Amino acid sequence: MDFRQMRYFVAVVNEKNFSKAAEKLHLSQPSLSNAIMKLENEIGFPLLERNTRSLRLTDSGEVIYKRSVEFLKQYDRLQKEMEEIQEIGNGKLSIGMIESSKHWMPKVILQFKRSYPSVQIQLSEVLGGEEVQKSLLDYETHVVITNQPIVHQDVNTIPIYQERLVLLLHEKNPLGEKKIISMKDLENEAFIISTIGFQTRRDILNAFEKERAEPNIMYESERFETVCSLVEEGLGVTIIPENYIRYSNFSAIRTRQIDSDELQRTVYLTYSKSRYLPPFVHSFCKEIRGFFHTS
Template sequence: MEIRQLQYFVEVAKQKSFTRAAQTLHVSQPSISKMIKALEEELGVALLDRAERKMELTDAGELVFDHAKKVLQLLDSLSSSIGEIRNVERGRVKMGMMPTVGSFLLPNVIALFKKHYPGIEIEMKEYSAKLLEIQVEQGSIDVGLTVLPADTDKFAAVPLQAEDLVAIVHREHWLADRQSVNLAELRDEAFILFTEEYAIHDVVKQACLRSGFEPQVAYMSSLWDFVGELVATQLGISLVPRSIVRRLNNSELRTVDISHPVIDWQYALIYRKDRYLSHAARAFIAFAKEHLGL
């Protein structure tokens, strides 16, 4: 059974005439007759009573007419829906983001995006950087807001804004009045690091190793504000993204730049290279790149 057969049959049933149906559909009358005859043969029933001067539907024809109209309406609806998706008028973006980072970068962008694409829903969840990559890889989320580097074999990455890591110390620490410090000068300090599931753990540790020492870890935490509180009680120092310092808002803390090496904290959106990416997700990535790109 072909869609065109149903289209021709419905039009004939509406017009009660092969001639008028042919004029409406802009096809020849013999083509319509051939299509409907083939449909009747396939179904094994007569659909049209051609004996009367005025063409009428048989009982089977009435049944097929009702169902055919529904099928054609569903196809029209499907076509319209696909068109809306293709034109990015509707859809859903499942997005993962690192805690705090998302609240720093995304609120204004999402607000603007919703104005441009009111029919697109954005579903957001928070993950640590390493767990976020797993969620993107498994297809649980479409796009992840993370920090580079990412596994380039698995993910495509769209670089966004970048910032540097800075040291935070207690206001009575020997570094408190310094504007900057060489990372190698911190070899004897007690470090408060983030736990291993967070990307910043590896970034800080690798930066210290490149500077010739392994950091002495006093405490580890998964909470930004708790890290700040530990530093404020003089239990150690920590390295955090500069934007986080403003959020800690603790008068006991001082910020010191890392003069060498500069530790970049590069934000990026990642998605699977080998998986279909919806039109809505593509639109969000392009929008975020426009507003947060380098």
């Protein structure tokens, strides 16, 4: 079983169809079918059960498929590392980030580019602990900024700063006149919150529970920008990280602190321990840690 056959076999299983797999591999369907049949003849047992409607792995095929997927992953990672070893001061830096980090990230990149002007920057939103872990271990990103501590033997999780979660309300909301606002005060307000699966949502609901208050959830959104727009139209109130709103320009929105020790979080810098990281990645991590140490 050679490397080419392995890729062909995995593509057929992933697509569950010879025609689609052949198109993806830029092969003719007969050529791909013959390659898989030749592979089965070489190893001495069938890998696929074929019928007119679908393909299904045999028990032996299941084992070969899992091993092939892992081998191809390791090979692709090795290819990336070999390319990056040759890149001194050049290459591409892939950064995953939570939405609230987008306002300070350009300042860090500006400092970084003074030392590495030729490095390309790729930015993407990476949300949720599982997505962060997958992104790092599959070599999709070099580093990820996240508000979730990643517990994995191959991931470094470094706290870089703490921030409060603050109340946002429309400038005409009478609640803004109160000197001290509690979670109980929010029970009668239309509440806007992140959708299920977001750590910020869990933090906020945990704060309500600790204060024995019940939120009146009327709107849910994946993005802070949408949440803020709803508040600016006077449709409700919300709680979001202070670093997001600190650099935003919503003229009709006011921020207030809430009397709750639960409304704070830690933001982390994460990267893979087992992956080779070019010098410019380590320099970028140093820039991030320095930015929050001095600012």
